[in-house]
Amino acid sequence: xxxxxxxxxxxxxxxxxxxxxxxxxxxxxxxxxxxxxxxxxxxxxxxxxxxxxxxxxxxxxxxxxxxxxxxxxxxxxxxxxxxxxxxxxxxxxxxxxxxxxxxxxxxxxxxxxxxxxxxxxxxxxxxxxxxxxxxxxxxxxxxxxxxxxxxxxxxxxxxxxxxxxxxxxxxxxxxxxxxxxxxxxxxxxxxxxxxxxxxxxxxxxxxxxxxxxxxxxxxxxxxxxxxxxxxxxxxxxxxxxxxxxxxxxxxxxxxxxxxxxxxxxxxxxxxxxxxxxxxxxxxxxxxxxxxxxxxxxxxxx
Amino acid sequence: xxxxxxxxxxxxxxxxxxxxxxxxxxxxxxxxxxxxxxxxxxxxxxxxxxxxxxxxxxxxxxxxxxxxxxxxxxxxxxxxxxxxxxxxxxxxxxxxxxxxxxxxxxxxxxxxxxxxxxxxxxxxxxxxxxxxxxxxxxxxxxxxxxxxxxxxxxxxxxxxxxxxxxxxxxxxxxxxxxxxxxxxxxxxxxxxxxxxxxxxxxxxxxxxxxxxxxxxxxxxxxxxxxxxxxxxxxxxxxxxxxxxxxxxxxxxxxxxxxxxxxxxxxxxxxxxxxxxxxxxxxxxxxxxxxxxxxxxxxxxxxxxxxxxxxxxxxxxxxxxxxxxxxxxxxxxxxxxxxxxxxxxxxxxxxxxxxxxxxxxxxxxxxxxxxxxxxxxxxxxxxxxxxxxxxxxxxxxxxxxxxxxxxxxxxxxxxxxxxxxxxxxxxxxxxxxxxxxxxxxxxxxxxxx
Numbered sequence: 001x002x003x004x005x006x007x008x009x010x011x012x013x014x015x016x017x018x019x020x021x022x023x024x025x026x027x028x029x030x031x032x033x034x035x036x037x038x039x040x041x042x043x044x045x046x047x048x049x050x051x052x053x054x055x056x057x058x059x060x061x062x063x064x065x066x067x068x069x070x071x072x073x074x075x076x077x078x079x080x081x082x083x084x085x086x087x088x089x090x091x092x093x094x095x096x097x098x099x100x101x102x103x104x105x106x107x108x109x110x111x112x113x114x115x116x117x118x119x120x121x122x123x124x125x126x127x128x129x130x131x132x133x134x135x136x137x138x139x140x141x142x143x144x145x146x147x148x149x150x151x152x153x154x155x156x157x158x159x160x161x162x163x164x165x166x167x168x169x170x171x172x173x174x175x176x177x178x179x180x181x182x183x184x185x186x187x188x189x190x191x192x193x194x195x196x197x198x199x200x201x202x203x204x205x206x207x208x209x210x211x212x213x214x215x216x217x218x219x220x221x222x223x224x225x226x227x228x229x230x231x232x233x234x235x236x237x238x239x240x241x242x243x244x245x246x247x248x249x250x251x252x253x254x255x256x257x258x259x260x261x262x263x264x265x266x267x268x269x270x271x272x273x274x275x276x277x278x279x280x281x282x283x284x285x286x287x288x289x290x291x292x293x294x295x296x297x298x299x300x301x
Numbered sequence: 302x303x304x305x306x307x308x309x310x311x312x313x314x315x316x317x318x319x320x321x322x323x324x325x326x327x328x329x330x331x332x333x334x335x336x337x338x339x340x341x342x343x344x345x346x347x348x349x350x351x352x353x354x355x356x357x358x359x360x361x362x363x364x365x366x367x368x369x370x371x372x373x374x375x376x377x378x379x380x381x382x383x384x385x386x387x388x389x390x391x392x393x394x395x396x397x398x399x400x401x402x403x404x405x406x407x408x409x410x411x412x413x414x415x416x417x418x419x420x421x422x423x424x425x426x427x428x429x430x431x432x433x434x435x436x437x438x439x440x441x442x443x444x445x446x447x448x449x450x451x452x453x454x455x456x457x458x459x460x461x462x463x464x465x466x467x468x469x470x471x472x473x474x475x476x477x478x479x480x481x482x483x484x485x486x487x488x489x490x491x492x493x494x495x496x497x498x499x500x501x502x503x504x505x506x507x508x509x510x511x512x513x514x515x516x517x518x519x520x521x522x523x524x525x526x527x528x529x530x531x532x533x534x535x536x537x538x539x540x541x542x543x544x545x546x547x548x549x550x551x552x553x554x555x556x557x558x559x560x561x562x563x564x565x566x567x568x569x570x571x572x573x574x575x576x577x578x579x580x581x582x583x584x585x586x587x588x589x590x591x592x593x594x595x596x597x598x599x600x601x602x603x604x605x606x607x608x609x610x611x612x613x614x615x616x617x618x619x620x621x622x623x624x625x626x627x628x629x630x631x632x633x634x635x636x637x638x639x640x641x642x643x644x645x646x647x648x649x650x651x652x653x654x655x656x657x658x659x660x661x662x663x664x665x666x667x668x669x670x671x672x673x674x675x676x677x678x679x680x681x682x683x684x685x686x687x688x689x690x691x692x693x694x695x696x697x698x699x700x701x702x703x704x705x706x707x708x709x710x711x712x713x714x715x716x717x718x719x720x721x722x723x724x725x726x727x728x729x730x731x732x733x734x735x736x737x738x739x740x741x742x743x744x745x746x747x748x749x
Contacts, residue, residue: 044452048390055442071434075478079441080471083448087467090452090460144430146491198703 019063030056043089047082054078065137068146208234220246228252312410312423312494321417325426329406337559341368343606344613351617372552380548383454390453395546395553398446402560404439408432409567410494412577412597424577424598425494432493433481436568437474440523444470446557447525447532451542462541465624466525466532472631473522473529479639480515483646484572497576504575511642513573515635517611520565522631525558526612528619529627536621566608570601574608577601 029052036049054077061070140148153161188196197204208223208231222245223234230248232240239245342357342365349356357364382391412424429435444466451463485491487509488499496505506513522529533541543554570576577597578584584592591600622630652658697712699705708714 042387044387044390044449048449051445058438067429068431068434071431071438074438075434075441079438079444079474083441083444083467083471086445086448087464087471090448090464090467144490144492146430195703 022059022063026056026059044086047086047089051078051082054082065141065145068149203233210234210236218246220244221251222246222248224252224255228255311490311492311498312425312428313414314423314427316420317422318420321420321422322426324417326407329426330403333403333406333560333563334556336563337556338368338372339365340559340562340609341371343609344616347610347613348617351614375548375552375555378548380550383456383545385455386545387453387455390449392550394446394450394453395550395557396446397449398443398557399553399560401439401443401446402557402564405436405564406567408435408493409571410497410576411601412595413593415595423494428492428494431491433485433491433496433568433572436564437478437481440561440564441470441474443557443561446554447542450546450554451532454542454545456545458538459542459544462532462534462538462544465538466542468628469522469525469529469531469631472628473519473635476515476631476635476639477519477523479636479643480512480519481572482643483509483512486643486646486650493571493576496572497578500575500578504573504578506573506575509573509646511638512646513569515639515642516569516573518630518635520569521612521615522627524561524565524612526562527616528621530621531624531627534621562609562612563605566605566612569608570604574604575600 033049033052033056037046037053040046040049055074058070058073058078061067061073140152142148186192210217210219210221210223220235220239222230222232225231230252232248235245345367346356346364357367360366360370382388407426408428410423410425410428414421414423447466448463451459451461451466454460484496484505487505488496490496490499525532531541532538533543538544543551546554577592577600579589579591579596579600583600590596649663652663653660697708697714
């Protein structure tokens, strides 16, 4: 099909060698990107392929003398609209890809049929259409392309332009009205939230970090307060809920043992800390081994 | 073909040959890369002077080679690729950022026509009727680098940074584009060389001061610089979209950010500050001698670095905005202000063009309106009666509103229990003539 388009371009008097070269560079890129749009598993990759097609299309417009259209294509479509699309798609995350499970019965076959039909129609039209030499480009672009576009839009098509403008304003207003929500309660700003926190008697300062004053700073080891007692709230709530918190009493006992000049590793009567049996195994035994390997006492054992 | 379409007043590229294009393109790239090295040194040095410390001063004269050393260090660092990243996008993103930032200077006029190797050629790679729109397009594609880099890293902080960057760019590009529209209206063109030649009598910064202010604010937002550096706010997001990048890939983001600063400064210079035109007293010397030949490159660079200095100055003095405040400024202040200004400028231009109202009449109308505003400001407002402060000493609540607070004026502190104890002790000491035992006094209760 691209050969037909190429013939159309080459048949015109306007096509220069540079334009032809540009076409043969851009056309394969665009076709590949268009296939990428169809076959990409991830939504963001599909969006990126579409961006490549759009930018290549802008180059084509510029090469054909429609400078204003080409640049506006990039500013509006690539810069604003696709960016908004991407904004939503990004929130899906890198790891996820589209589900390929057919949700509507026979959808795939219908899609193939419709696609083949469109291809047949396009091939028929492009193959049989006549392409006379393009005329009037220089007159249309005199004195400059943006002025020519402006003259056409604001004289011949000014009514259509105004109608579209009114439609867009209505749509914007509609979006505002539909998303507007009356505020039922007074707005809570930074100050009100701070006051609430004080009045509620919550912990005002940041929570203690795990491992503070303890001998291990792993996430599952509770911090110790100045009296040597473990602080429950220092371990992230997720670990506590899962039962992956290390045994604080054991860690406190280890400190006592080290202070008493013995090995940190527990003996048979005092085994290393174990997690809740329902939860995942914690890494505490490894730590105990590692600690035992390091010569903490300094007596060369 | 495109250059020939530029109307008279713009640059004439008809004498250019292919090797002139190559020379200009290479010179622009080299200029940008060396300017970035200089800009990093410049920023560190100026911020250091503002914070009363010397700044980089070890490598080379005045520490000028410091950024070269930093660049070498970045080059030789380990180039890590995050395992969970989307590999292709992760690698392509910094390239997009840097390539798009290199495109803008192609249409920036660095000077008028000069004689280069026997060819009369303007000091500008190219120009076309929509050159300023082309600059906006390059900027908006360049943002994809930031957005995709943050997404492809597959990490929380980069994703937050890139989401912020998307919202920021969409919001601030509107205000930026609207502020440029008034320049188009007055200059009658979107080609950079024609905009510069339209500032023959007056630089657009003076008649279009509100548009210039809006442009300056939105250009800081567009380049992710303090106080608008929310996509890479180091206090909140480690370093935002480039957290997971190292070595050259990080360096490319860094390069793109600084080239973008140069780009927006060059656009501000070209559109508002007269481009390569000499400032007024100099431009009058010897019938405009300093506006010809190679002199204008000097004026262009001086203006460019003045805007760059402004960037650094703002960074050194203004705090980062909170995200909601930043969005409020963009949508509720800048865009409405820019819209109103565009309508005003269009109105005035329409009156001048279609009703042939001459400038003096417009100035008279504007003066009358301005006088009206000034007079209305002078009329004193009806003052609300202020409630007199309650007389006499008031009770002091040390925890008013839940916080420990000092006494307000007029409030009296309650008598100190310590003073009472001291008085008692003195009384006991005087009656029994014993030295009061200070160790037995009750321990004071500190709050908590």
